[in-house]
Amino acid sequence: xxxxxxxxxxxxxxxxxxxxxxxxxxxxxxxxxxxxxxxxxxxxxxxxxxxxxxxxxxxxxxxxxxxxxxxxxxxxxxxxxxxxxxxxxxxxxxxxxxxxxxxxxxxxxxxxxxxxxxxxxxxxxxxxxxxxxxxxxxxxxxxxxxxxxxxxxxxxxxxxxxxxxxxxxxxxxxxxxxxxxxxxxxxxxxxxxxxxxxxxxxxxxxxxxxxxxxxxxxxxxxxxxxxxxxxxxxxxxxxxxxxxxxxxxxxxxxxxxxxxxxxxxxxxxxxxxxxxxxxxxxxxxxxxxxxxxxxxxxxxxxxxxxxxxxxxxxxxxxxxxxxxxxxxxxxxxxxxxxxxxxxxxxxxxxxxxxxxxxxxxxxxxxxxxxxxxxxxxxxxxxxxxxxxxxxxxxxxxxxxxxxxxxxxxxxxxxxxxxxxxxxxxxxxxxxxxxxxxxxxxxxxxxxxxxxxxxxxxxxxxxxxxxxxxxxxxxxxxxxxxxxxxxxxxxxxxxxxxxxxxxxxxxxxxxxxxxxxxxxxxxxxxxxxxxxxxxxxxxxxxxxxxxxxxxxxxxxxxxxxxxxxxxxxxxxxxxxxxxxxxxxxxxxxx
Numbered sequence: 001x002x003x004x005x006x007x008x009x010x011x012x013x014x015x016x017x018x019x020x021x022x023x024x025x026x027x028x029x030x031x032x033x034x035x036x037x038x039x040x041x042x043x044x045x046x047x048x049x050x051x052x053x054x055x056x057x058x059x060x061x062x063x064x065x066x067x068x069x070x071x072x073x074x075x076x077x078x079x080x081x082x083x084x085x086x087x088x089x090x091x092x093x094x095x096x097x098x099x100x101x102x103x104x105x106x107x108x109x110x111x112x113x114x115x116x117x118x119x120x121x122x123x124x125x126x127x128x129x130x131x132x133x134x135x136x137x138x139x140x141x142x143x144x145x146x147x148x149x150x151x152x153x154x155x156x157x158x159x160x161x162x163x164x165x166x167x168x169x170x171x172x173x174x175x176x177x178x179x180x181x182x183x184x185x186x187x188x189x190x191x192x193x194x195x196x197x198x199x200x201x202x203x204x205x206x207x208x209x210x211x212x213x214x215x216x217x218x219x220x221x222x223x224x225x226x227x228x229x230x231x232x233x234x235x236x237x238x239x240x241x242x243x244x245x246x247x248x249x250x251x252x253x254x255x256x257x258x259x260x261x262x263x264x265x266x267x268x269x270x271x272x273x274x275x276x277x278x279x280x281x282x283x284x285x286x287x288x289x290x291x292x293x294x295x296x297x298x299x300x301x302x303x304x305x306x307x308x309x310x311x312x313x314x315x316x317x318x319x320x321x322x323x324x325x326x327x328x329x330x331x332x333x334x335x336x337x338x339x340x341x342x343x344x345x346x347x348x349x350x351x352x353x354x355x356x357x358x359x360x361x362x363x364x365x366x367x368x369x370x371x372x373x374x375x376x377x378x379x380x381x382x383x384x385x386x387x388x389x390x391x392x393x394x395x396x397x398x399x400x401x402x403x404x405x406x407x408x409x410x411x412x413x414x415x416x417x418x419x420x421x422x423x424x425x426x427x428x429x430x431x432x433x434x435x436x437x438x439x440x441x442x443x444x445x446x447x448x449x450x451x452x453x454x455x456x457x458x459x460x461x462x463x464x465x466x467x468x469x470x471x472x473x474x475x476x477x478x479x480x481x482x483x484x485x486x487x488x489x490x491x492x493x494x495x496x497x498x499x500x501x502x503x504x505x506x507x508x509x510x511x512x513x514x515x516x517x518x519x520x521x522x523x524x525x526x527x528x529x530x531x532x533x534x535x536x537x538x539x540x541x542x543x544x545x546x547x548x549x550x551x552x553x554x555x556x557x558x559x560x561x562x563x564x565x566x567x568x569x570x571x572x573x574x575x576x577x578x579x580x581x582x583x584x585x586x587x588x589x
Contacts, residue, residue: 034081036108062092098425222288
């Protein structure tokens with residue numbers, strides 16, 4: 001008989017977790033230790049193949065893993081303890097689910113015999129995280145652990161990506177069982193996402209595209225998630241059809257901002273030309289987007305005269321918000337490849353010169369225009385200068401959430417996918433700083449900048465300590481207007497300018513705060529000094545807090561008020577008396 005004690009596949013549950021992560025190619029894990037995960041941390045200590053990044057709060061671990069995943073296309077991995085460790089992960093899990101980001105979150109749990117006893121640091125992790133994950137597991141038997149871990153990676157990364165949770169009681173971590181490497185059988189038999197689109201639907205789509213007089217391509221984060229090939233195919237489709245293209249917030253970079261067919265971002269703070277083209281088009285090709293409310297505005301008035309084609313790997317997204325004429329379930333890359341093949345073989349490029357002439361009149365409105373100021377830094381100008389001075393560099397941008405996020409989307413031009421990390425669906429303040437840390441871990445030699453607001457950035461400011469500890473030279477570019485800018489904007493427009501608790505009366509000295517953490521602080525308040533300060537920020541090889549003092553009461557336009565249609569935008573030229581636009585009282589936040 002063989003000596004089982006020398007069987008390399010016999011190991012503790014804690015060792016299985018570390019072994020499984022390494023077998024799945026995990027090089028970095030973000031986490032925070034606690035009593036219910038100490039056996040796993042002991043195993044991490046004894047290996048060198050995977051680096052653990054110690055954050056300062058579990059929410060920071062989750063957002064860092066999101067930034068890591070979004071910038072690499074690989075799953076982000078998180079390890080947190082039971083109880084508050086798990087509940088602090090709920091926000092990043094919900095954020096990742098909304099934005100289709102692959103995360104594998106391992107949580108510790110109290111020993112199995114204590115589950116349900118209200119033990120110290122116990123919570124129903126599986127119950128709490130069920131609504132904000134693709135799937136989750138509570139592992140009660142160590143011999144089930146390997147299969148569950150491998151299955152978790154499969155579920156997180158296949159189909160529409162998303163977060164998963166594996167909850168592992170402490171006694172299961174200590175117990176000894178049999179480990180096996182990843183294998184094809186380690187998948188949900190009931191979970192088999194459709195990748196290839198239906199051939200008949202694709203032919204119908206091509207015929208409709210070829211007959212279009214006023215077409216538009218509406219792309220989303222699904223194109224980015226599908227991988228580099230999908231973005232390449234999207235660009236080729238635009239080239240051979242000559243169609244105009246717009247994108248959601250999450251889809252920026254799939255088509256280059258410098259491309260001649262680019263209309264800019266669409267939606268609530270999208271460009272006039274993108275929103276008007278969406279409203280007046282006769283054929284709409286939606287690729288990897290989900291018709292969310294920030295895009296559609298009033299659904300009964302959304303693109304009323306168009307035929308709609310919708311490509312999405314998630315069947316539940318089809319006809320969920322907007323009825324479409326030709327649904328195609330499949331991976332964006334695969335379906336775009338098939339559409340291109342059929343279009344080249346069977347269709348001709350339609351004549352849409354008249355449509356482009358109409359678009360030119362909308363472009364001429366210059367909907368992103370703003371009044372320059374010699375004495376005060378306008379926030380739009382700050383983003384423009386940041387873009388110009390980082391153009392051509394190996395740069396990744398993350399953001400917090402608010403006005404600065406929209407200005408970044410409007411004025412920072414993205415040429416490639418996976419360069420733009422932001423919280424789209426959940427709109428999570430505090431996302432950007434830890435996300436930048438995750439991006440910097442994945443791309444240590446790149447320039448990583450978090451464009452933040454003075455309110456949002458404070459929600460996870462403690463992660464500056466993480467950046468300093470791990471020598472991660474992230475740049476936090478704060479548009480400081482002393483307000484919760486987007487909240488103040490809505491209060492001005494909808495609530496009689498009653499600024500209820502949206503002004504920050506006790507902001508920290510960000511320069512001193514940076515220095516207290518061991519980083520570098522910079523402050524600028526004059527437009528003439530901005531370029532030099534940005535170049536200094538870029539040159540510093542340490543984490544930087546850049547306090548950019550901008551115009552305090554500037555509003556973010558263009559803007560489609562909630563409850564309004566795409567052709568009911570407020571443009572900067574109409575913003576002097578925006579209250580008149582709300583006279584009907586029908587606009588709802």
